Amino acid sequence: MLTIGKLSQATGVKVPTIRYYEQIGLLPSPDRSRGNQRLYDKAALDRLSFIRHSRDLGFPLDAIRELLGLADDPGRSCTAADEIARRQLEQVNARIARLMALRDELGRMVRQCSNGTVADCRVLEVLGNHAFCAHDHAGRA
Amino acid sequence: MLTIGKLSQATGVKVPTIRYYEQIGLLPSPDRSRGNQRLYDKAALDRLSFIRHSRDLGFPLDAIRELLGLADDPGRSCTAADEIARRQLEQVNARIARLMALRDELGRMVRQCSNGTVADCRVLEVLGNHAFCAHDHAGRA
DNA sequence: CCTAATTGCTCTAGCAGCTATAGCTTCAAG
């Protein structure tokens, strides 16, 4: 049985974050000691590790909620889990593509800066006028 | 002179976002019509375009605030602007590197899925156990 | 056994950067 602090150390998830996950129903409310402190068992450790790893891979909490639901039901087809992972992969790919376009733009901007005065600063000029850009880069990363 | 709606169309920044920028002091409060509606001039249009473009390039609002301050002072050296841009470029590069690692991990996960049952789903297995991963991928994207 | 430091508890508020809603006024077109 682990206290919240030990669980935090074991998983790398901060204590307030663990409590937050409980609050939003991602982790079940654990048993308490006589002194009202949370006590976690191995199942909780596994579940939190799963959440942590999924977060590290960029899954949003809603997707993790779905994945946890699937994992609790071992007889089912895992097509749904595969789907969620595929969607996440697509999103990651899209973000990579977008960030590479930004990198190009920023790189060109910085390379053209001759460290003169603001009046003829390429950085500020480019920021002020999209027409100087090689590509489109609308939308958010 | 533009109403807020026209300014929104001209810049691609949504109306509530423009009001939000005014609220946090990123845009100056414009003059009003007799009917209390905001009226924007070309300077406001330029400033908002600058903000929009900087946001598109991923700059946080604080950095944009700094850049705007620099741009208002044409005689100064643009070293500071260059610095901000370089920092942003570094951040973008870091995010790209991290996302590519995630992509590899997700890709391997998905490729190994044989669409069987949840009990032997590679996706769920890998999520549950970091030891299956090729690399580290701690920290946030 | 007592004390001090650490850890735990609850509750509330704050962060970025918006977005949405409610309930009203003003404006432009027909």
Next chain:
DNA sequence: CTTGAAGCTATAGCTGCTAGAGCAATTAGG
């Protein structure tokens, strides 16, 4: 003159936490 769009203010909500206040419980040292 009327109707519908666009504007106004103010407040609350979104994701995923993080920080703080003000307590209670536990643990290590003396």
